[in-house]
Amino acid sequence: MAKMSGARKFLRLLGWTFGGALVLIVLVMLLFRFVNPPTSAFMLGYQLEYPHKSLAYDWVSMSEISPWMPLAVxxxxxxxxxxxxxxxxxxxxxALSEYRAGEGLRGASTITQxxxxxxxxxNGRSFVRKAIEAVLALGLDGLWPKKRVLEVYLNIAxxxxGIYGVEAASQAFFGxxxxxxxxxxxxxLAAVLPNPKVLSAASPSSYVLEREAWIRGQMAQLGLGHLRDL
Incomplete structure (x- = not known):
């Protein structure tokens, strides 16, 4: 009986802990809908890994970003x-259908994810992290307008x-x-996003240049009106 009571207490504590964490995450999401994030998990990770290196991060509103940039990403x-x-x-x-057909497993992450x-x-490729990422993305989409998602993404990518956000990138690579x-x-800039630690906007490889040309073609097909109603 005592064991059963202890198990119930543990499950109750676990439930309260999970519920508290969920409420905290929702509150932070709501806060960041209106308040610009001062940093991000990836930036903190970079600072912990390279404590003696500087980090470039300069927030700008969507109105201060060229309309070509959101269209490019x-x-x-x-x-x-x-x-x-x-x-x-x-x-x-x-992506799963292509994988079952024998093709490589490609990513299907959205900008919100x-x-x-x-x-x-x-960072990582575990299914646990991907599952949490998907749940958080659904929450962001429900709590933020699309335009806010895109604005935050452009500022923390x-x-x-050590170069985070489109303003810092634009200054660093194009002055x-x-x-x-x-x-x-x-x-x-959009061409290097899949792997910015390897791909360079300053010294683009042939792969980056090919990807840049492909992105420009897709931008032409979509047109600036694609994002007009966000």
């Missing part, structure tokens, strides 16, 4: 961004070692503020 990373609910289940089904990961989580980025420069 949507064209590159998540063309269904305006339409899905934070997780693109159709893209996941297609990447925002959740960069802001709250750690890593564009190079200009993000509001003056051209279509080509926006595509170049």
């Amino acid at each position: 949507v064209a590159s990373e998540d063309q269904r961004f305006p339409y899905h609910a934070g997780v693109d289940f159709e893209a996941i089904r297609q 990447q925002t959740a990961k960069n802001l709250f989580l750690w 890593e564009f190079g070692p 200009k503020p993000a509001r003056h980025l051209s279509e080509y420069q926006a595509a170049r």
Whole structure:
């Protein structure tokens, strides 16, 4: 009987802990809908790993970012961004279907998932982390307007070692503020996002240049009107 009572107490404590953590996460999400994040999990991770290196991070509002930049990341990373609910289940089904057909397993992360990961989580490929990322992405999509998701993503994404956000990237690689980025420069920055620690916007490899050209083609097909109603 005592053992049963102890088990109930443990389960109750576990439930309260989980519920408290969930409430805290929702409150933080609501806060960051209106307040710009001062840092992110990925930035903190970089500072812990490289305590003696500087980190570039300069927040700018969407109105201070060239309209080519959000179009470039949507064209590159998540063309269904305006339409899905934070997780693109159709893209996941297609990726799994291709994997079963013998093709490599490709990522199907949305911009919302990447925002959740960069802001709250750690880097890695475990199913546990991906599951948490998906749940957080659904929460972000429910609590934030699409435009806010895109604004936060552009400001916390890593564009190079220690370079976070489009303003810091634009200054570092092109010597200009993000509001003056051209279509080509926006595509170049978007081209390095899959692996900014290896791919360089300053010294682009042939792969980066090919990817940049592909992104420009996708941008032309989508057009700036693709994001007008966000």
